Amino acid sequence: MKCQRCQENEATVHYTQVLNGQKTEIHLCEQCAEQEGYMDFSNDNMSIHQLLTSMFPFDQNVNQQQSVSPKHQLACDRCGTTYQQFRKRGKFGCSNCYHAFEAYLNPIFRRVHSGNTKHVGKIPKRVGGNLHKQRELEQLQAKLQQLINDEAFEDAAQVRDQIRKLKEELQENQDGDA
Amino acid sequence: MSLQNFINDAISPWMNTEGLDNDIVLSSRIRLARNFEQVSFPTSGDQEALSKVLEYMQQEFDQQSYKDFKQLQLVKMKDLKPVEKRVLVEKHLISPSLAEKDETGAALISKSEQASIMINEEDHLRIQLYYPGFELSEALNKAQELDDWFEEKIRFAFDENRGYLTSCPTNAGTGLRASVMMHLPALAMTNQINNLIPEINKLGLVVRGIYGEGSEAQGQLYQISNQMTLGKSEEDIVEDLKSVVKQVIENERRAREWIMEQLGIQLEDRIFRSYGILANSRIIQSKEAAKCLSDVRLGIDLGLIKDVSKTILNELMVLTQPAFLQQYANKHYHQMSAMYSVLI
Numbered sequence: 248m249k250c251q252r253c254q255e256n257e258a259t260v261h262y263t264q265v266l267n268g269q270k271t272e273i274h275l276c277e278q279c280a281e282q283e284g285y286m287d288f289s290n291d292n293m294s295i296h297q298l299l300t301s302m303f304p305f306d307q308n309v310n311q312q313q314s315v316s317p318k319h320q321l322a323c324d325r326c327g328t329t330y331q332q333f334r335k336r337g338k339f340g341c342s343n344c345y346h347a348f349e350a351y352l353n354p355i356f357r358r359v360h361s362g363n364t365k366h367v368g369k370i371p372k373r374v375g376g377n378l379h380k381q382r383e384l385e386q387l388q389a390k391l392q393q394l395i396n397d398e399a400f401e402d403a404a405q406v407r408d409q410i411r412k413l414k415e416e417l418q419e420n421q422d423g424d425a
Numbered sequence: 426m427s428l429q430n431f432i433n434d435a436i437s438p439w440m441n442t443e444g445l446d447n448d449i450v451l452s453s454r455i456r457l458a459r460n461f462e463q464v465s466f467p468t469s470g471d472q473e474a475l476s477k478v479l480e481y482m483q484q485e486f487d488q489q490s491y492k493d494f495k496q497l498q499l500v501k502m503k504d505l506k507p508v509e510k511r512v513l514v515e516k517h518l519i520s521p522s523l524a525e526k527d528e529t530g531a532a533l534i535s536k537s538e539q540a541s542i543m544i545n546e547e548d549h550l551r552i553q554l555y556y557p558g559f560e561l562s563e564a565l566n567k568a569q570e571l572d573d574w575f576e577e578k579i580r581f582a583f584d585e586n587r588g589y590l591t592s593c594p595t596n597a598g599t600g601l602r603a604s605v606m607m608h609l610p611a612l613a614m615t616n617q618i619n620n621l622i623p624e625i626n627k628l629g630l631v632v633r634g635i636y637g638e639g640s641e642a643q644g645q646l647y648q649i650s651n652q653m654t655l656g657k658s659e660e661d662i663v664e665d666l667k668s669v670v671k672q673v674i675e676n677e678r679r680a681r682e683w684i685m686e687q688l689g690i691q692l693e694d695r696i697f698r699s700y701g702i703l704a705n706s707r708i709i710q711s712k713e714a715a716k717c718l719s720d721v722r723l724g725i726d727l728g729l730i731k732d733v734s735k736t737i738l739n740e741l742m743v744l745t746q747p748a749f750l751q752q753y754a755n756k757h758y759h760q761m762s763a764m765y766s767v768l769i
Contacts, residue, residue, distance in 0.1 A: 326465045338547075340469040342462060342582035342590040345597075352594070356587075356655060359595050361629055363656020366588025368599040369569070371576055374583060 250276035323347040377417060384413050431500070437516060437538035437555070440736055444558015447735070448726040449674050451606045451646070453556045454517075455564040455663075457572055458548040458591045458600035462580040466592040467529075467545045475529035475545045482544050486533055491574045493567065494535040497542075502530035517555070519543055540571060547592045548600075550575065559670065561603055561663050569659070588655060598655030603663050605670050610645040610723045611680035612673075618647075621676065628669060629653050644715030649673070685727060696724035714741070 250258045256276030263272050321330040328340030330348055339345060345352070356364045370378050387410050394403040444450070464478055465471040479501070487499035502510065502524065510524040518538060523530045523546040533542040543551040552571050556564040575581075582590040588598035596602070612618040622632045631652050634643060649670060651662050684692055699720035702709070709717075718741050724730040 326469050326471070328469065336468070337594070338468040338592045339466060339590070339594070341465040342460060342584075345584060345587055345590050352587075355594055356597070360598065360653045360655040363598075363653065365586050366584075366598045366655055368588060368601070368658045368662075369572075371581055371583050372573070373576070373580065374585075378585060 248274055250274065250279050252276075252279040321348065380413055380417050384410065384417065387413065431498075431513065431516075431518065431534060431538065436736065437518075439537050439539040439555055440557055442557050443735075444556060444560050446674055447558035449607055449609070449677050450559035450670065451557075451608055453559060453561045453564050454602075454604045454606070455554045455561070455568040456602040456604075457550075457552040457568050458589065458596045458602075459550040459552065459572065459575070459579075460582040460590060460592070461549050462582045464549065467526075467547060467549065468592040472528055475549075478549050479529050479531055479544055482531070482533065482550075485578055486575075492570060494537075494540050494571065496536045497533045497540070498536075499531055499533050499544075503527050520546060520551075522546060540567075542571075548596070559605065559667075559674070561605065561667055561670075565601075565603065565659060565663050595652075596654050599657070599659050599662065601654055601659050601662055602650055603666050604648050604650035605666070607647050607649065607670070607673065607677075608645060608719065608722060609647055609673070609677050610719050611684050612677050613645045614684055615680050617676065617680060621673065625649060625669060625673075628665075630666065630669060643712065644719040646715075646719070681723075681727065693729060696720045696727075696729055700724065700730060 248258045250256045251274050253276060256278065258274035259277055260275045260280035261272070262275075263270065322328065323340055323344040324347060325343035326340035328344050330351065333339060333344060333348060339348075353364050367382070370382065387406055391403055391406045391410065394400075394406060440452070444453070460466055461478060464474045467475055483499050486497055489497055491497070500513075505513075510519070513519045513532070514521050514524055516538070518534055518541045519530075519532050520543065523532065523543050526545055529545045531544040533544065534540070539555050541553045541555075543553065552568055552575070554564045554568045554571070556567075584590055589600040591597050591600055609618060612621060625632050629652050631650050633648055634646070649666070651666050653662070657665070699717035703714070703717045703721060721730060721733065722735075725733055725735055
């Protein structure tokens with residue numbers, strides 16, 4: 248079997264990951280595995296989370312290129328962490344790294360969070376305003392659908408009115424911002 | 426309240442209270458990871474910035490009280506002796522990696538030891554809440570309250586799409602790790618645990634032995650926690666974990682009934698042998714102590730042993746750890762790794 252990354256050498260490193268019933272197999276030659284951080288067992292504490300972070304996916308488009316791609320030269324303009332360092336350690340250097348490496352993060356989040364890339368939980372009060380309302384709107388829309396499915400039309404009508412009101416408020420706020 | 430209580434008492438005050446389903450679920454834990462917006466994460470190793478975080482936390486929160494959490498006390502790693510740090514690790518008040526952060530690591534611990542906020546571990550703040558028994562929702566509510574309280578003063582790193590920003594992408598979003606510590610002796614005895622663990626893993630949850638990541642299960646104690654932190658609300662994460670834990674509880678109860686019926690005298694023999702060893706031995710290894718304690722606790726839960734307190738397992742699990750024993754015996758053990766420990 249040929250290495251998935253360089254397509255040249257024989258694949259000698261085989262990774263199998265089963266997450267939520269989905270199986271992913273990765274086959275690499277030793278050199279590529281090392282470059283992608285799959286051979287890095289030097290960390291003294293091998294934790295489950297470190298294991299997970301070491302299983303970041305590959306970008307198919309770097310397959311054909313040699314080690315220095317624009318992505319690997321990328322660095323956070325606040326703390327100086329490079330994309331390569333991030334990939335190797337599996338840790339961001341500061342909150343700005345999330346913005347600096349934004350273009351490459353979705354596949355990583357998808358892999359470690361069962362396909363999810365977007366936060367739907369708590370929002371700090373200071374962020375407030377429209378984001379809270381937007382979230383509420385999404386919840387109400389889901390509720391409306393459920394009520395319609397259950398044929399609870401009276402309740403559904405109430406929820407529909409709530410949605411209408413919330414949409415108007417959101418519209419007003421957006422006009423105000425503009 | 427002084428630092429000495431945190432170190433001298435084996436059992437945290439909260440462990441003495443009874444929780445739901447506490448014949449199987451010993452404790453529930455909620456952890457929230459939070460970071461200061463404008464400061465490099467602890468993983469960057471920027472000591473100056475981290476010292477400022479520590480200084481700020483000391484100034485604003487040391488000796489403060491908030492609702493149920495009285496007299497939060499800031500304990501700095503650099504002020505502790507190695508054995509004292511290990512005791513805090515064994516009591517789960519701090520993590521092993523925080524214990525290594527001698528310069529800037531600290532913990533803000535409430536009087537009841539129910540809340541422990543680790544400072545400058547992998548993230549600036551790790552808010553941890555412990556509850557006895559199966560009380561995940563309650564623990565989540567309290568953790569959220571503490572988070573709101575901190576948020577009044579601190580601007581946490583937050584992004585609309587990625588949620589709370591953390592050092593490790595595996596914690597981003599809610600920053601929430603919810604876990605329960607379960608005593609599953611009957612599932613272990615009937616070997617069902619080996620089938621159950623992969624099933625639970627498939628649901629996106631992690632099962633592991635109690636003393637931290639990667640270690641083998643001591644005394645049939647297992648921790649089950651969520652793995653995913655992004656894309657689900659805090660409440661949903663906790664509800665999903667709860668529904669799995671409920672099923673594990675039912676399975677364990679059924680297995681306990683089965684072993685009572687099927688093993689009868691053999692089970693009683695095993696339990697009372699363990700009781701005998703604990704009551705009469707003079708030298709015992711931590712590992713053997715853990716096994717015997719598990720048997721005795723099962724004996725109490727099955728009504729076979731009547732005159733011993735339920736919390737004995739929680740207490741002795743900590744008491745029989747090497748650092749605590751060393752602290753207790755107040756003398757130096759040269760060969761810690763040999764783990765021969767004297768049980769009182």
